[in-house]
Amino acid sequence: MGNTPSNHSNLTFHVVSNKSEAEHRLTEAEKKDFYLEECFDDPPNAKAREKLSYRPNSFRVHEEQSAAMYVESAKQRLPKRLLMDLKDIYLIQLMPSADDGMPHTRPDNIICFPDISQLFSIITLKHELWHVHQRIYQDLWLSAFASIGWKPWKGSLPDRLEQYRRLNPDTIDHPNWVFQDTWVPIPIFRNITQPKVSDVDICFYHVFERYHTKKIPSELSFYFSGLPTIAFEHPREITAYLLAEPEKYGSSKGFKDLLTQIGHISVS
Numbered sequence: 539m540g541n542t543p544s545n546h547s548n549l550t551f552h553v554v555s556n557k558s559e560a561e562h563r564l565t566e567a568e569k570k571d572f573y574l575e576e577c578f579d580d581p582p583n584a585k586a587r588e589k590l591s592y593r594p595n596s597f598r599v600h601e602e603q604s605a606a607m608y609v610e611s612a613k614q615r616l617p618k619r620l621l622m623d624l625k626d627i628y629l630i631q632l633m634p635s636a637d638d639g640m641p642h643t644r645p646d647n648i649i650c651f652p653d654i655s656q657l658f659s660i661i662t663l664k665h666e667l668w669h670v671h672q673r674i675y676q677d678l679w680l681s682a683f684a685s686i687g688w689k690p691w692k693g694s695l696p697d698r699l700e701q702y703r704r705l706n707p708d709t710i711d712h713p714n715w716v717f718q719d720t721w722v723p724i725p726i727f728r729n730i731t732q733p734k735v736s737d738v739d740i741c742f743y744h745v746f747e748r749y750h751t752k753k754i755p756s757e758l759s760f761y762f763s764g765l766p767t768i769a770f771e772h773p774r775e776i777t778a779y780l781l782a783e784p785e786k787y788g789s790s791k792g793f794k795d796l797l798t799q800i801g802h803i804s805v806s
Contacts (some may be wrong), residue, residue, distance in 0.1 A: 539568060547621040551609040552628045555602045559709050560630045562592035567644035568720040573707045586733035587806065590634040601654050605629065608658055615660050616780075618803040627670065638735035642707045643669040650707075669708045671775050676712075679774075683715070687761065687798040688773040688793050691716035693745055695724065702727045704738045709772045717773075721755050724767050725771045740770050762792040781805060 554560045559579040561613050568574055569603045574592060577583040597605075609629070613621060627647050639652045641662055648665045651657050672679045683689065691714045694700075704725040706713075717723045720744040727733035742758075754770060762769075762776055769779040780793045784805040787793045797804065 547613060549613060549616070549621050549624045550720050551606070552626060553597070553605045553609070554594075554604055554628050555597040556629045557594045557596060560572055563630065563648055564594065564644065565788075567646075567648055570645040571707065571710050572645065574659065576710065577705050580705065581654075582702050582727055582730065582733045585636055586704070586727065586735050587637075590635040590638065590735070590777070592636045593633050595631045595652075595792075597631060605654055605657055609663070610685045612660055616664065617665070617805050618673065619801065620664070620804075622803075623671060623675065625666065627667070629654075637707070640661055640736055641666055644707060645671075645676055651679050659740070661782045665778045668781050669774060669779040672777070673711075679777075680776070681797045682796065683773045686773070686777075686795050687718045688715050689719075690714065691722050691745070695722070695723070695743060696748070696750070699726060699741060699743060699750060702730050702733070704733070704735065706771065713772070715773050716745060718754075718757055721758065723772065725752075732788050738768075738771075741769055761790070762787075763790045765790075781782050 544744050554563065554686060577587055627649060627679060629647060629651050632652045634649050634652050636650070636652045641649065643666055647670050649670065656662050668681050680690075685784070689714060693714075693716075695703075695714075703713075704727055706725065714722055714724075722739050722774055724743060725738040726741050728737045729749060730737050740754075741752055742755050743750045754767060762780070765776065765779055769775050776792070780787045780790065780796060781804055782794050784793070
């Protein structure tokens with residue numbers, strides 16, 4: 539996927555410490571994915587975010603310097619696929635409450651951290667970089683997802699699922715996917731009267747029998763063994779979890795099949 543591998547890295551990290559620049563980049567991102575607009579046009583998602591501040595936060599001098607030093611050193615621990623295929627990555631620190639404190643990506647190459655200390659986890663950094671990669675190389679990931687049983691789904695969900703879906707910036711552009719033409723995972727607010735962005739159940743909708751369950755279907759749990767339930771929200775999340783921790787999920791059949799498709803340079 540992407541460029542021909544070599545020993546050269548194209549990846550450059552930019553720590554965006556200037557709030558005006560950060561605001562501008564987020565504004566441009568919003569013009570592409572309409573994430574915040576969709577959230578505030580949807581009552582449960584709007585309610586979940588009514589007390590959250592989605593704005594850039596200031597860096598302390600030592601935070602900016604530490605972040606820049608860390609990501610530069612982290613390149614040595616990133617797989618060749620990310621180093622070769624990605625170029626300029628912009629790191630923005632948001633207010634601590636933004637998206638309930640969860641790191642996420644925005645178009646096309648922005649990683650947002652409500653707490654910049656989250657950046658210092660190599661697992662989190664790899665996870666978010668894979669989301670950037672998925673966003674940029676969508677046609678290639680369409681093939682990769684197909685190789686592990688996933689394809690886009692354009693059917694209709696029952697109102698009780700659609701109305702309480704938690705929106706996710708990492709999947710906002712292509713939310714519905716079906717596994718083996720049978721199961722569609724949907725993140726649903728656990729408390730529908732007091733929805734919280736970080737508090738969801740993954741419901742699995744059976745497209746033929748038209749019922750849903752919170753239990754991970756056996757087809758999924760076997761094929762992607764060991765993953766936490768939250769990972770099953772979307773094939774982008776599944777593959778980001780797998781590739782961020784290959785030593786943890788390497789025995790999964792889904793991981794092995796994915797690696798056959800995207801190559802060992804995706805983990806080495």
